[in-house]
Amino acid sequence: MTLLGGKKERIDxxxxxxxxxxxxxxxxxxxxxxxxxxxxxxxxxxxxxxxFVLIALIGPFFVPYDPTDPIGIENGEVRSGAGIxxxxxxxxxLGYDHQGRDEFSRMVVGARQTLWVGVVAxxxxxAVGSLMGGVAGAAFALGGxxxxxxxxxxxxxxxxxxxxPSLLLAVTVAAILGPSxxxxxxxxxxxxxxxxARLLRGSxxxxxxxxxxxxxxxxxxxxxxxAVSHLxxxxxxxxxxxxxxxxxxxxxxxxxxxxxxxxxPDSAAPxxxxxxxxxxxxxxxxxxxxxxxAVAIIITALGFTLLGESMREALDPKxxx
Amino acid sequence: xxxxxVTDLSVRFARKGERAVTAVDGVSFSIxxxxxxxxxxxxxxxxxxxSLAIMGLLPKRGVQVSGRAEFDGxxxxxxxxxxxxxxxxxxVAMIFQDPLSSLNPVVPIGVQVTEVLERHRGMKGEFARKxxxxxxxxxxxxxxxxxxxxxxxxxxxxxxxxxxIAMAVACAPRMLIADEPTTALDVTIQAQILELLxxxxxxxxxxxxMITHDLGVVAGxxxxxxxxxxxxxxxxxxxxxLFSRHRHPYTVGLLGSIPRLDAPRGExxxxxxxxxxxxxxxxxxxxxxxxxxxRIDRCVGSPPNLEWTTSQHAxxxxxxxxxxxxxxx
Numbered sequence: 001m002t003l004l005g006g007k008k009e010r011i012d013x014x015x016x017x018x019x020x021x022x023x024x025x026x027x028x029x030x031x032x033x034x035x036x037x038x039x040x041x042x043x044x045x046x047x048x049x050x051x052f053v054l055i056a057l058i059g060p061f062f063v064p065y066d067p068t069d070p071i072g073i074e075n076g077e078v079r080s081g082a083g084i085x086x087x088x089x090x091x092x093x094l095g096y097d098h099q100g101r102d103e104f105s106r107m108v109v110g111a112r113q114t115l116w117v118g119v120v121a122x123x124x125x126x127a128v129g130s131l132m133g134g135v136a137g138a139a140f141a142l143g144g145x146x147x148x149x150x151x152x153x154x155x156x157x158x159x160x161x162x163x164x165p166s167l168l169l170a171v172t173v174a175a176i177l178g179p180s181x182x183x184x185x186x187x188x189x190x191x192x193x194x195x196x197a198r199l200l201r202g203s204x205x206x207x208x209x210x211x212x213x214x215x216x217x218x219x220x221x222x223x224x225x226x227a228v229s230h231l232x233x234x235x236x237x238x239x240x241x242x243x244x245x246x247x248x249x250x251x252x253x254x255x256x257x258x259x260x261x262x263x264x265p266d267s268a269a270p271x272x273x274x275x276x277x278x279x280x281x282x283x284x285x286x287x288x289x290x291x292x293x294a295v296a297i298i299i300t301a302l303g304f305t306l307l308g309e310s311m312r313e314a315l316d317p318k319x320x321x
Numbered sequence: 322x323x324x325x326x327v328t329d330l331s332v333r334f335a336r337k338g339e340r341a342v343t344a345v346d347g348v349s350f351s352i353x354x355x356x357x358x359x360x361x362x363x364x365x366x367x368x369x370x371x372s373l374a375i376m377g378l379l380p381k382r383g384v385q386v387s388g389r390a391e392f393d394g395x396x397x398x399x400x401x402x403x404x405x406x407x408x409x410x411x412x413v414a415m416i417f418q419d420p421l422s423s424l425n426p427v428v429p430i431g432v433q434v435t436e437v438l439e440r441h442r443g444m445k446g447e448f449a450r451k452x453x454x455x456x457x458x459x460x461x462x463x464x465x466x467x468x469x470x471x472x473x474x475x476x477x478x479x480x481x482x483x484x485x486i487a488m489a490v491a492c493a494p495r496m497l498i499a500d501e502p503t504t505a506l507d508v509t510i511q512a513q514i515l516e517l518l519x520x521x522x523x524x525x526x527x528x529x530x531m532i533t534h535d536l537g538v539v540a541g542x543x544x545x546x547x548x549x550x551x552x553x554x555x556x557x558x559x560x561x562x563l564f565s566r567h568r569h570p571y572t573v574g575l576l577g578s579i580p581r582l583d584a585p586r587g588e589x590x591x592x593x594x595x596x597x598x599x600x601x602x603x604x605x606x607x608x609x610x611x612x613x614x615x616r617i618d619r620c621v622g623s624p625p626n627l628e629w630t631t632s633q634h635a636x637x638x639x640x641x642x643x644x645x646x647x648x649x650x
Contacts, residue, residue, distance in 0.1 A: 211417060211422035212422060212423050212425045214378060215417055215423040215488075216425070218410070218414070219410035219414060220405075220437075229425075229432070233428065234425065
């Protein structure tokens with residue numbers, strides 16, 4: 001009986017499958033999105049990021065105190081440098097920072113700055129890197145002898161960038177441009193340029209031997225058209241995934257630059273990396289001041305990584321079901 | 322003069338530090354307008370390389386192509402890539418083996434078809450889309466307007482191959498090269514696709530070069546059949562002659578390995594012994610010698626010549642199989 005029952009279930013299942021609505025006009029990307037939605041890790045990542053973006057966008061309008069106002073010192077509750085910084089209370093949920101400012105308000109407002117730095121740095125790295133990688137890849141795949149020369153020139157440039165330790169590279173860029181918010185963004189973005197360039201080029205080279213490239217060539221399609229409408233769209237998936245992952249590292253690296261004192265010199269504008277750097281002088285008195293921004297950075301980076309990894313899985317044809 | 326006249330075509334792969342391989346070795350054949358010619362042989366015999374060489378699609382580096390491939394008086398092997406790009410898709414088009422991987426997975430079918438129309442016929446926008454829908458309709462794809470918006474993975478295998486054929490015939494080329502067009506398809510779809518190709522040839526007078534390992538495919542289509550072994554033509558004959566009075570032991574082997582409906586029950590297929598790798602280099606004798614059931618001492622020593630017995634039938638063998646032996650087999 002159980003056997004029959006099992007068979008019946010299987011048949012019902014088959015019936016369900018057969019009756020499933022026909023897929024219509026679904027592109028590779030829509031398919032990938034559907035797979036991402038079914039992945040619990042992706043949902044957790046997306047939830048974290050949604051919360052982070054919401055806080056960054058609308059949080060600053062609802063903070064209880066001005067994040068730059070040293071109310072604790074004015075009220076005599078914080079004696080700067082003397083070692084007494086009050087912890088959480090009903091009025092100040094995360095307590096004061098070392099200058100008597102409301103820590104909770106600073107964390108919320110800092111989210112916006114942190115997101116902004118991460119996004120701009122990543123977009124900068126992605127744009128410049130993809131341009132370099134795209135030109136190199138297209139030149140190599142379709143350009144004959146001269147194409148190969150252009151490719152090796154561009155790739156040697158990226159090799160030079162890759163040869164330097166990333167933080168050292170960022171510090172160099174930041175030192176040349178002088179400390180400012182834009183500097184942090186450019187410095188962090190510069191680190192990502194060679195990664196994007198290499199990745200897109202490699203992906204394009206892998207695609208250049210595919211059958212549809214041969215088929216398009218056999219139909220006499222022009223090389224430019226092949227590069228733009230065949231080679232590029234098929235090579236973009238890993239680059240976009242890397243973009244998500246780079247957002248995570250960009251936030252961490254921006255924090256590191258701020259920590260090293262190369263960040264935004266305007267210490268009145270809260271940013272998690274700057275807050276972490278400021279907190280190090282008070283680790284023995286109020287270690288929590290370092291823990292708040294550190295945990296926030298870790299959770300945000302985790303969110304981006306979870307989403308990026310599940311996107312990679314969803315777009316990888318080898319893992320696709 | 323024939324539409325395509327291939328004379329003494331050789332392709333040699335010589336990469337630095339690797340042993341040079343002659344994939345195609347002095348192959349000659351010709352195709353007239355409206356004619357269907359078959360190029361038959363096992364994997365690795367040089368069929369696909371021949372077609373890629375004619376289309377100029379082989380990589381430049383490490384590849385030496387010699388001989389002539391005269392299409393309408395132009396030697397395709399000497400043309401510049403720019404000129405070739407104009408000819409490809411417009412005058413000569415190609416259909417590939419695996420329709421799924423030959424279509425761009427991230428671009429809708431319609432865009433891929435209109436691309437060819439834009440390139441060679443200067444069509445644009447709605448006009449091109451209309452023509453593309455007409456083409457899909459012509460190759461037997463139902464509801465072409467809807468299919469134009471779909472992606473390759475949403476079509477069935479047969480439908481994908483039809484779409485590829487639509488792209489190939491978009492500019493009414495004078496010659497089509499079909500490289501194993503039905504290998505990736507199941508038998509019923511195979512028959513439909515072959516029927517479609519036959520129809521296109523009949524209706525438009527296109528010359529068709531069929532490349533296949535399947536003698537069953539050429540039997541129904543090709544007027545002339547060239548059997549390739551290890552890069553050389555070993556037998557060339559009109560279809561009827563090849564199926565009834567073939568001489569080369571390799572052709573005998575190929576025909577013997579096809580299942581037949583009229584064979585007695587329980588009869589086994591006769592495979593060709595050995596594998597494609599058991600070859601003798603042509604300069605040292607007949608490459609088929611190690612696998613040949615009819616070999617004699619004279620097979621080794623010097624390469625056999627392609628002997629023309631009639632103006633249409635030629636074979637490359639010093640000890641050919643005679644009629645009654647074929648009958649006995």
